[in-house]
Amino acid sequence: MASLPKRIIKETERLITDPVPGITAEPHDDNLRYFEVTVEGPVGSPYENGIFQLELYLPDDYPMEAPKVRFLTKIYHPNIDRLGRICLDVLKTNWSPALQIRTVLLSIQALLASPNPNDPLANDVAEDWIKDEEAAKQTAKKWSKLYATPKQ
Amino acid sequence: MHTAAVDAEHEYVYEDDFDGNSFDDTSAEKYTDMAAGKKRNSIMSQESEFEIDDQLYSDDDGTDAYNDYTLVEPLSTVSARELNQGTVPNLKYECLTAQSIFEKMVERVNHLKLIFNICTEDLLSLMQHFDWNEERLLESWTDKMDDLLVEIGLKNASETVSGTQIDASNGTETARTLNFRNNFSCMICCEEKTTNTFSLECGHEYCIDCYRHYVNDKLNSGNIISCIGCSLALKNDDIDKITGSPSSKKLMMSSIKSFVQKHNKNYRWCPFTDCNYIIHLKDTSSLDEYARLHYSPFVKCSDSHRFCFSCAFEIHAPADCNVTALWVNKSRKESANLNWVLSNTKECPKCSVNIEKDGGCNHMVCSGCKYEFCWICERDWTPHGKSFYQCTLYKSDDDKKNAKTSLEVAAKTLKKYTFYYKMFNAQEESAKLDWTLGQAVGAKVRLLQEKMGVSWIEGQFLAESVRTLYEGRTALKWSFAVAYYSDASHNLTKIFVDNQSLLSAAVEDLSELLEIKEPAKIMDRKTDFYNKAGYVENRTSALIECGRDLLCKGICKPV
Ligand SMILES: [Zn+2]
Ligand SMILES: [Zn+2]
Ligand SMILES: [Zn+2]
Ligand SMILES: [Zn+2]
Ligand SMILES: [Zn+2]
Ligand SMILES: [Zn+2]
Numbered sequence: 001m002a003s004l005p006k007r008i009i010k011e012t013e014r015l016i017t018d019p020v021p022g023i024t025a026e027p028h029d030d031n032l033r034y035f036e037v038t039v040e041g042p043v044g045s046p047y048e049n050g051i052f053q054l055e056l057y058l059p060d061d062y063p064m065e066a067p068k069v070r071f072l073t074k075i076y077h078p079n080i081d082r083l084g085r086i087c088l089d090v091l092k093t094n095w096s097p098a099l100q101i102r103t104v105l106l107s108i109q110a111l112l113a114s115p116n117p118n119d120p121l122a123n124d125v126a127e128d129w130i131k132d133e134e135a136a137k138q139t140a141k142k143w144s145k146l147y148a149t150p151k152q
Numbered sequence: 153m154h155t156a157a158v159d160a161e162h163e164y165v166y167e168d169d170f171d172g173n174s175f176d177d178t179s180a181e182k183y184t185d186m187a188a189g190k191k192r193n194s195i196m197s198q199e200s201e202f203e204i205d206d207q208l209y210s211d212d213d214g215t216d217a218y219n220d221y222t223l224v225e226p227l228s229t230v231s232a233r234e235l236n237q238g239t240v241p242n243l244k245y246e247c248l249t250a251q252s253i254f255e256k257m258v259e260r261v262n263h264l265k266l267i268f269n270i271c272t273e274d275l276l277s278l279m280q281h282f283d284w285n286e287e288r289l290l291e292s293w294t295d296k297m298d299d300l301l302v303e304i305g306l307k308n309a310s311e312t313v314s315g316t317q318i319d320a321s322n323g324t325e326t327a328r329t330l331n332f333r334n335n336f337s338c339m340i341c342c343e344e345k346t347t348n349t350f351s352l353e354c355g356h357e358y359c360i361d362c363y364r365h366y367v368n369d370k371l372n373s374g375n376i377i378s379c380i381g382c383s384l385a386l387k388n389d390d391i392d393k394i395t396g397s398p399s400s401k402k403l404m405m406s407s408i409k410s411f412v413q414k415h416n417k418n419y420r421w422c423p424f425t426d427c428n429y430i431i432h433l434k435d436t437s438s439l440d441e442y443a444r445l446h447y448s449p450f451v452k453c454s455d456s457h458r459f460c461f462s463c464a465f466e467i468h469a470p471a472d473c474n475v476t477a478l479w480v481n482k483s484r485k486e487s488a489n490l491n492w493v494l495s496n497t498k499e500c501p502k503c504s505v506n507i508e509k510d511g512g513c514n515h516m517v518c519s520g521c522k523y524e525f526c527w528i529c530e531r532d533w534t535p536h537g538k539s540f541y542q543c544t545l546y547k548s549d550d551d552k553k554n555a556k557t558s559l560e561v562a563a564k565t566l567k568k569y570t571f572y573y574k575m576f577n578a579q580e581e582s583a584k585l586d587w588t589l590g591q592a593v594g595a596k597v598r599l600l601q602e603k604m605g606v607s608w609i610e611g612q613f614l615a616e617s618v619r620t621l622y623e624g625r626t627a628l629k630w631s632f633a634v635a636y637y638s639d640a641s642h643n644l645t646k647i648f649v650d651n652q653s654l655l656s657a658a659v660e661d662l663s664e665l666l667e668i669k670e671p672a673k674i675m676d677r678k679t680d681f682y683n684k685a686g687y688v689e690n691r692t693s694a695l696i697e698c699g700r701d702l703l704c705k706g707i708c709k710p711v
Contacts, residue, residue, distance in 0.1 A: 005341065005342075006341065006342040006343055007340065007341050007342040009342075010342045061369075063340060064365055064366060064369055096380055096381070097340045097362065097366055097380055098339060098340065098356070098380050098381045
C-alpha cells in the first residue's frame with residue numbers, strides 16, 4: 001500500500017487523542033483508510049441512548065474527494081436509506097478539502113438531531129415523517145431500542 | 153465455398169409475400185435491381201486502391217472548431233431540394249460552437265456592464281450562476297443585489313462596503329496573487345514546506361499544489377469554483393493564476409456545455425462522432441405542427457453533417473421521427489433474431505461443410521457434396537425450380553394461413569421484417585461504399601485538376617454528385633422503413649414502390665459513373681454527372697413526397 005498522506009495521519013492522531021464527545025472513530029488495523037465509527041444518538045432526539053455503528057472510508061483522492069460514510073446499524077431516518085447511505089450535503093456537493101473526518105461525523109450527529117424529510121433519501125420514511133411526525137418518531141425510537149442498544 | 157446460380161429474383165420475392173400481400177413480378181424485379189447495386193459496389197471497393205480522403209468533400213476549411221465561430225447558415229444556401237426533402241420549410245437555425253456561444257455571452261455581458269457597473273469577470277460569474285439567463289439575473293439583481301453577490305461569492309458577507317463597485321484590490325495585500333512562503337504549513341495536505349501559496353481576501357491560504365489539484369478537479373463541472381475554505385468565488389483570473397495555464401477557458405466551456413444541455417429544446421449537439429458543432433433553433437413553435445404533416449426539422453452543421461433536430465438521427469426522410477424511432481427500436485430488439493439472416497456463412501444441410509454466401513442469390517450449391525439448396529429454407533432446391541414462389545417454407549406458411557397461432561404470426565412478421573431490414577441494410581452498405589469510392593475518385597480528379605490548372609469550382613460537379621448519390625441512397629434506405637409499416641395492398645403503396653424502383657435505378661446509374669476510374673474520362677463525363685445527379689435529386693424528392701403522403705393518409709401506420 002502507498003504510504004499514508006500526512007493529512008490522514010494527523011487527522012487520525014487527533015481523533016484518538018482528542019475525540020469528539022459521543023463519537024469514536026478507529027482506523028482498521030490492515031487498512032488505515034478504513035474507520036470503524038460509532039455515533040451516540042443525540043440527547044432529546046428519538047435516537048437518544050442508541051449507539052450507531054458506521055463505516056468510513058477515505059478514498060485515494062481524499063481530501064479532494066469526500067470520505068465515504070455508511071450506517072451499519074439499521075436506522076429509521078428520512079435521510080438515511082435501507083443500505084445505510086446518507087443524504088448529507090457535506091458528503092456530496094458541499095464537500096471541501098478544508099473539512100475533516102471529525103466535521104463530517106459531527107454533521108452526521110447533527111442530522112440525527114434534526115432530520116430533514118424535505119430532502120429525503122428514504123422516500124417512504126420521509127413520507128411517514130411528513131404525514132405524522134409523532135408516529136414516525138415513535139418508530140425511530142422503537143428501531144433505536146431494537147437495533148442500536150449496546151449489548152450488555 | 154458457395155457457388156450459386158444467378159436466380160437473383162428468388163431472394164426478394166420470396167420473403168416479401170409473407171403477409172399475403174404479394175408483389176407482382178415487376179415490383180419483384182425492381183427490388184432485385186435495388187439489391188444488385190450493392191454487389192457491384194462491393195466489387196468496386198475491393199478493386200479500389202486509392203487512398204480515402206474524408207475531408208475532401210466536407211465544408212470544413214480546416215480551422216479548429218473551437219476557434220471558429222458564428223458560422224451562420226443563411227437560408228439562401230439551403231437549396232430548393234433540401235426544402236423538398238421532408239424538411240420543415242423555412243427552418244431558420246444557426247450553427248454554433250461552445251466557443252461562439254461563449255463569445256455571444258461575453259457580448260451580452262459587455263452590454264450589461266453599463267447597467268450593473270461591475271467588472272466583466274464578476275458579471276460573467278453572475279451569468280454563469282444563472283445558467284446564462286439574462287432575465288433571471290436581472291430579476292434577482294433588482295431584488296437583492298448585495299445578498300446575491302454574497303451568495304455567489306463575489307463579495308464577503310463581512311464586507312460592509314455599500315455601493316455596487318466591487319474591486320479586487322479591496323482585500324488584503326497578498327490576496328489573489330501567488331505568494332512565496334518559507335516553511336508554510338498547509339491545512340489541506342498538512343505538509344510543512346517552502347512553497348507558493350494562494351489566497352483570496354478571506355485569508356484562507358493553502359499551498360499551490362493543493363489549490364491546483366482542487367481547481368483542476370472542478371473545471372469540468374461548469375459551476376463557479378469557490379475558495380477551499382469559504383464560499384468566496386475564484387474569478388477566471390485567479391483560476392489561471394492557480395493552475396498556471398488558461399484553465400478558466402475550460403471552465404467556461406463546460407459551463408456553456410451544461411447551458412446547451414439544459415436548453416435542449418433550442419440547442420442540439422451535432423450527433424456525428426467528434427463533431428463539436430451546436431445547432432441553435434431559435435423558434436421551435438412550428439415544429440409540432442409540421443410534425444403532424446410528417447415533416448422533420450433536418451439541419452446541417454458547418455461540417456456538412458445533416459441530421460434531424462428532433463430525434464438527432466441522420467436525415468431519415470421519407471420516414472418521420474416516429475417511424476424512425478420505431479424502426480430503430482425494432483432492429484435493436486430483433487438483432488439477435490436477425491443474426492442468422494445477416495450472417496454470411498451456413499453449414500450445408502447435407503455434409504456440414506461451411507458455405508459462404510457472397511452475393512444476394514439464394515440458390516446455393518454446396519462446394520463439398522454439390523447439394524443444391526435454398527439459403528432461406530435450407531431445403532432442396534429442386535421444388536423451387538425456376539420459380540421462387542416454390543420456396544417450401546413459404547408454401548407451408550401459406551397453407552396454414554387460416555390457423556394462425558401467435559407463434560406463426562410472429563414468424564411471419566419476422567420474415568416480412570427481415571426482408572425490409574435486408575433492403576435497408578443493403579442501401580446503407582451501398583451508400584457507404586459509394587461515398588468511400590467517391591472520395592477516392594475525387595482525390596484523383598483533384599490531382600488532375602491541379603496539374604491541368606483547372607479551377608476548384610470546375611471540379612465541384614463530382615463532389616456534388618457524390619453527395620447527391622449518398623442522399624439518394626439514404627432516402628432509399630429509409631423508404632424501406634416506411635414500406636415496412638405501410639399497407640402493401642393499397643394503391644398508393646404500390647406507387648411508392650414504383651418510386652423506390654425509379655430512385656433505385658437512378659442511383660445505380662449514377663453510381664456506375666463512379667466506376668470510371670480515369671480522372672480525365674471523368675472530367676469528360678461532366679455533363680453526364682450533372683444530368684444523372686439531377687435526375688437522382690428529382691427522384692429522391694418524389695420518393696420523399698410520396699412517403700410523406702403515405703404517412704399523412706395513414707396508409708403507413710407504424711405500430
Ligand atoms: Zn497543501
Ligand atoms: Zn476563503
Ligand atoms: Zn457535425
Ligand atoms: Zn427525426
Ligand atoms: Zn454439402
Ligand atoms: Zn426457399
